[in-house]
Amino acid sequence: MVRFVEENTKHMEKETGNISNTDVITNKKKVLQDLSINNGVGLINSWVDSMRACSPTHLKSLMKQSSWLTEHPSALDMFEEILQVSEGKQIVMFLDYDGTLSPIVDDPDRAFMSKKMRRTVRKLAICYPTAIVSGRSREKVYNFVKLTELYYAGSHGMDIKGPAQGSEYKEGKSLLCQPATEFLPMIDEVYQKLVEKTKVTPGANVENNKFCASVHFRRVDEKNWSDLANQVRSVIKEYPELRITQGRKVLEIRPIIKWDKGKALEFLLESLGYANCTDVFPIYIGDDRTDEDAFKILRDKRQGLGILVSKFPKETNASYSLQEPDEVMDFLQRLVECKQLRSGAC
Numbered sequence: 001m002v003r004f005v006e007e008n009t010k011h012m013e014k015e016t017g018n019i020s021n022t023d024v025i026t027n028k029k030k031v032l033q034d035l036s037i038n039n040g041v042g043l044i045n046s047w048v049d050s051m052r053a054c055s056p057t058h059l060k061s062l063m064k065q066s067s068w069l070t071e072h073p074s075a076l077d078m079f080e081e082i083l084q085v086s087e088g089k090q091i092v093m094f095l096d097y098d099g100t101l102s103p104i105v106d107d108p109d110r111a112f113m114s115k116k117m118r119r120t121v122r123k124l125a126i127c128y129p130t131a132i133v134s135g136r137s138r139e140k141v142y143n144f145v146k147l148t149e150l151y152y153a154g155s156h157g158m159d160i161k162g163p164a165q166g167s168e169y170k171e172g173k174s175l176l177c178q179p180a181t182e183f184l185p186m187i188d189e190v191y192q193k194l195v196e197k198t199k200v201t202p203g204a205n206v207e208n209n210k211f212c213a214s215v216h217f218r219r220v221d222e223k224n225w226s227d228l229a230n231q232v233r234s235v236i237k238e239y240p241e242l243r244i245t246q247g248r249k250v251l252e253i254r255p256i257i258k259w260d261k262g263k264a265l266e267f268l269l270e271s272l273g274y275a276n277c278t279d280v281f282p283i284y285i286g287d288d289r290t291d292e293d294a295f296k297i298l299r300d301k302r303q304g305l306g307i308l309v310s311k312f313p314k315e316t317n318a319s320y321s322l323q324e325p326d327e328v329m330d331f332l333q334r335l336v337e338c339k340q341l342r343s344g345a346c
Contacts, residue, residue, distance in 0.1 A: 045226075064313040065312070065313055068313035068314075069321065072308065072316065072318060072319065072320060072321040073320060073321070074320065074321060074322065074323075074327075075307045075320040075321065075322050075327075075331050076322065076327060076330060076331055076334075078320060079331070079334055082283075082305065082320070083338060085281075085305075086281040086304075088279065089279050089280055089281035090128075090129075090274065090277075090279060090280045090281065091128045091281045091282075091283060091335070092128060092129045092130075092131075092268075092269065092272065092274065092280060092281070092282045092283070092304075093124060093125075093128050093129065093130040093131070093282075093283055093285075093332075093335075094130075094131050094133050094265055094268070094282060094283065094284040094285070094286075094294065095121070095130065095131070095132050095133065095284075095285050095286070095328075096132075096133060096134060096285065096286030096287060096288060096291055096309075097111070097113075097132055097134040097136060097141050097144065097145070098111050098134065098135075098136070098248075098287075098288070099248065099286075099287035099288065099309055099325070100285055100286055100287050100309050100325060100328055101113045101117055101121065101132075101145070101325060101328065102114075102117070102144065102325060103324070103325055104218075104248065104287075106218050106219050107205075107219075108205065108207060108214075108216055111144065112144065113144060113145065113325075114329075116329065117325065117329050118145065118146070118147065120329050120332050120333050120336070121145065121147060121150070121332065122147050122149065123333075123336045124332050124335065124336055125147065125149040125150050125163075126149065127335070127336050127339040127340070128335070128339065129151070129272055130149070130150050130151065131150060131151035131152070131153055131268050132145060132150055132151070132152050132153065133153040133156075133157055133261050133264055133265070133284075133286070133291075133294065134152075134153070134154055134156075135154075135155065135156050135209060135212065135214065135247065135250075135252060135288070135290055136154055136155075136207075136209055137154045137155055137159065137208070137209040137210040137211075138152045138153070138154030138155065138159040138160075138161060138210070139154070139210070140154070140209065141154055148163060148164040149163050150163060151163060151175070151268055153261070153264040153268065154209065154210065154211075155180070155209050155210050155211035155212050156211075156212060156252070156254060156259075156260055156261055156264075156290055157259060157260060157261045157262075157263060157264025157265075157267075158178065158179055158180045158211040158212070158254075158255075158257075158259055158264075159177075159178050159210060159211055160175065160176065160177040160178070160264060160267065160268065161175060161176050161177075162175030162176075162271070175271055177267055178211070179257060179259050180211045180255045180257055180259065183211065183241070183242075183255040183257075184210070184211065186239065186241065186242070186255075187208070187210070187211060187212065187213055187253070187255075188208070190213055190235060190236070190239060190242065190253060191206060191208040191213045193235045194206045194213060194215060194231075194232065194235055194253070197231045197232075197234060197235055198215060198228060198231050198232070200231075201220060201224055201227060201228045201231065202219075202220065202221070202224070203217065203218075203219030203220040203221065203224075204216070204217060204219075204220055204228055205217075205219070211254075211255065212252055212253060212254040212255075213252075213253040214247075214250050214251070214252055214253075215228070215232055215250065215251040215252075215253070216249065216250045217249050217250065217251070218249040218250075229251075232244065232251055232253075236253060240256075241255060241256055242254065242255060242256065243255075243256050245289070245290065246289065247288050247289055247290055248287070248288055248289075252290070260290065260293040260294075261286075261290055261291055261293045261294045262293035262294045262296060262297040263293075264294075265282065265284060265294045265297055265298075266297060269282060280303070280304070281303070281304045282298060282303060282304035282305075283304055283305060283306075283307065284298060284304070284305075284306045284307070285306075285307045285309060285322070285328055285331075286306075286307075286308070286309065287308065287309035287310060291306075291308070291318075292316060292317055292318075294306065295308070295316060295317035295318045296317040298317075299317045299319070305318075305319045305320060306318035306319055306320075307319070307320045307321065307322055307331070308320075308321050308322075309321070309322050309323070309324065309325070309327075309328060310323070311323045311324065
C-alpha cells in the first residue's frame with residue numbers, strides 16, 4: 001500500500017515497532033488514503049488537483065488576502081504586541097530554512113542565504129537560543145548557514161544536533177537525536193531508484209536528505225506532473241514503511257514514525273530545560289506545510305506563536321504572517337535590537 005498525505009493532513013500516530021497494524025489518524029480537512037496498486041488513479045488526480053489549488057496565481061487566493069491578513073496579521077505590524085505577550089519569558093527561536101531564511105529558487109542546490117541574513121541570524125543566536133529546523137539533511141543546511149552557534153534539526157527534525165561552539169545556551173552534554181536511524185539503508189535504496197525512475201522527466205530533481213528523500217518538481221512542466229507522480233508511486237509502493245508528503249513543489253518520502261518538526265520543537269525545548277515551563281516563549285517561523293506540525297504544537301499548548309512566511313493566503317495554524325525572507329530578516333533584527341536595548345549588549 002502507498003500512503004500519501006495531502007496538505008495539512010495530521011501525521012500518522014505510529015510507533016516504529018508496529019508500523020503495519022496501527023490505525024491512522026487524520027484531521028478534519030484531509031483524509032489519508034491507503035491506495036492499492038490498482039487504485040493509483042485517485043492518488044495521482046488528488047495530487048495534481050492539490051497542486052493546482054495551491055497555485056498562488058489563482059484569483060481565489062488573491063480575493064481572500066484581506067480577510068486572511070485579519071486572521072494572520074503581519075508580525076512586523078504586531079511586533080509591539082508580540083513583545084508584550086513575551087514579556088518576562090525566555091524567547092526561543094525556531095527557523096525553517098528554504099523560503100524563510102533563503103528565497104525559494106528553481107535549483108535547490110543554490111538556495112543561498114544572504115550575507116546580511118547570516119549576520120542577523122548569528123546575532124539572533126547570541127541573544128536567544130536558536131534552531132534551524134529544515135527538511136534538508138542536517139549537513140546540507142549547515143553548509144548553507146555555516147553558523148556553529150545554532151541547533152540544527154535536519155530531515156524534518158529526524159536528525160538533531162546541538163551547537164558546536166559559541167552559544168551560552170548549549171547544554172552540558174553533546175546533543176544528538178536521530179529517531180529514524182534504522183531507515184537509513186532503505187532511504188538510500190529508494191533514493192537511487194527514484195533517481196533512475198524520474199530521469200525521463202525533464203526538470204525533476206531527486207535529493208537525498210539522509211533520513212528522507214525529496215523529489216523536486218519546481219522545474220517540471222505541469223503537464224508532466226501526473227507522469228512524475230506515477231514514477232514516484234511505482235517506487236514507493238514497494239515500501240510500506242515509508243510515506244509520501246507534499247511540500248512546496250516537492251514530494252517528500254519519509255519513514256512512518258511518530259516524528260516531525262513539531263516533535264523536534266518539543267525535543268529541543270526539553271533539551272534546553274524548558275519542558276513544561278510557563279516562562280518560555282517559543283517563536284517558530286516557517287513557510288512550508290511541514291512547519292504546520294510545529295505551529296499546531298504551539299497553538300494547542302497556547303505557548304509562544306507561529307509565523308507563516310507567505311505572500312498568499314493559506315490555511316495555517318500560525319498566528320501571524322510575514323511575506324518573504326526580507327521581512328523575516330527585519331523581524332529578527334528587531335528582536336535582536338530589543339534584546340540589546342534591554343541588556344546593554346547581547
